[in-house]
Amino acid sequence: MSEAERDAGQFAYEGLDRVIHERARLGVLTSLIAHPKGLAFGDLRRLCQLTDGNLSRHLQVLQEAGLVDVAKSFERNRPQTMCHITAQGRSRYLDYLAVLEQVVRDAAAAVKANPAAAPLSDLAPA
Amino acid sequence: MSEAERDAGQFAYEGLDRVIHERARLGVLTSLIAHPKGLAFGDLRRLCQLTDGNLSRHLQVLQEAGLVDVAKSFERNRPQTMCHITAQGRSRYLDYLAVLEQVVRDAAAAVKANPAAAPLSDLAPA
Numbered sequence: 001m002s003e004a005e006r007d008a009g010q011f012a013y014e015g016l017d018r019v020i021h022e023r024a025r026l027g028v029l030t031s032l033i034a035h036p037k038g039l040a041f042g043d044l045r046r047l048c049q050l051t052d053g054n055l056s057r058h059l060q061v062l063q064e065a066g067l068v069d070v071a072k073s074f075e076r077n078r079p080q081t082m083c084h085i086t087a088q089g090r091s092r093y094l095d096y097l098a099v100l101e102q103v104v105r106d107a108a109a110a111v112k113a114n115p116a117a118a119p120l121s122d123l124a125p126a
Numbered sequence: 127m128s129e130a131e132r133d134a135g136q137f138a139y140e141g142l143d144r145v146i147h148e149r150a151r152l153g154v155l156t157s158l159i160a161h162p163k164g165l166a167f168g169d170l171r172r173l174c175q176l177t178d179g180n181l182s183r184h185l186q187v188l189q190e191a192g193l194v195d196v197a198k199s200f201e202r203n204r205p206q207t208m209c210h211i212t213a214q215g216r217s218r219y220l221d222y223l224a225v226l227e228q229v230v231r232d233a234a235a236a237v238k239a240n241p242a243a244a245p246l247s248d249l250a251p252a
Contacts, residue, residue, distance in 0.1 A: 011153040011160075012175035021149055026229065027137040034137075034236035049138040097233050103152065104230055107223050110160035 011106070015099035017092060019065045024050055025058050029093050032068060032085040041081040059083060067092060137232070141225035143218060145191045150176055151184050155219050158194060158211040167207040185209060193218060 020029060027048040031039060039047070045055045062068040067089030071082050085093070146155060153174040157165060165173070171181045188194040193215030197208050211219070 008172045009175045011157040011173045013149060013153050014175075016149045016152070018149065021147070023139060023142045023144065023147055026142070027139050030229065030233050030236060031137040033233060033240065036240045046134045047137045049135045049140075093233075094237065097230065097237070100226070100233075101230055103156065104223065104227055107156050107159060107219075107226075110156065111220065111223070114159065114162045 013099055013103060015095060016103070017096050019061065019067065020093060020096045022058070024048060024054060025062060028055070028058055028062065028083075029067065029085065029089065032083060033090065033093060036085070038082045038084040041083060044083055062089070139225055139229060141221060142229070143222050145187065145193065146219060146222045148184070150174060150180060151188060154181070154184055154188065154209075155193065155211065155215065158209060159216065159219060162211070164208045164210040167209060170209055188215070 020026060028044060028050075031044055031047045041055065045052065048055065050058070059068060059070055063070055067086060069084045069086050071084075073080050073082060146152060154170060154176075157170055157173045167181065171178065174181065176184070185194060185196055189196055193212060195210040195212050197210075199206050199208060
């Protein structure tokens with residue numbers, strides 16, 4: 001059995017849930033984990049530097065997956081959209097985070113073990 | 127100035143290079159960082175648990191971005207495809223890794239600061 005056969009799937013990272021892993025949604029969920037009382041749409045947009053349209057689209061994906069709650073209300077007679085992470089969202093985010101930490105550990109170990117890993121061919125292309 | 131204005135872009139994570147962040151490509155690059163002498167196509171496929179078609183497609187994206195090198199050769203008279211990470215690939219991977227480590231730190235800090243963050247509404251839906 002070759003090394004690669006023994007380690008089949010070592011770098012598959014199936015736990016990197018695609019709903020959460022997408023860059024903008026990862027930012028949105030990390031913002032909401034850091035603000036458990038919820039964030040107004042405008043604050044979330046600024047923290048993640050997304051456009052209105054982009055944030056709306058990603059919130060819809062997260063809401064359909066049951067990871068966030070979006071509630072419209074009135075604040076001083078003005079309509080306000082508040083976003084919260086759900087209990088399920090928090091739980092799935094924690095599972096995702098454990099896999100992300102494994103990626104970082106694998107990567108840091110590989111980089112440390114191979115400090116001069118660049119093949120010579122990059123330095124002097126044929 | 128509100129807290130959200132002060133922290134504008136705090137969770138934008140623009141350094142999460144989309145070419146690298148995609149789950150399968152992240153696995154491919156981490157495999158290649160860990161194997162600086164290169165990996166045969168079949169070994170890479172097993173390590174990342176990808177189909178032939180998927181691995182080919184992701185290698186093409188990485189090759190077009192200059193992050194990997196794909197070379198066809200003959201090993202004991204049989205054609206063999208060898209994959210290497212390039213110097214540019216290693217450098218961009220290291221930049222990406224620094225941002226990923228920041229995400230993990232932000233997330234771990236947020237989770238630790240809010241251990242019971244789930245809103246009551248999840249436990250007893252209206």
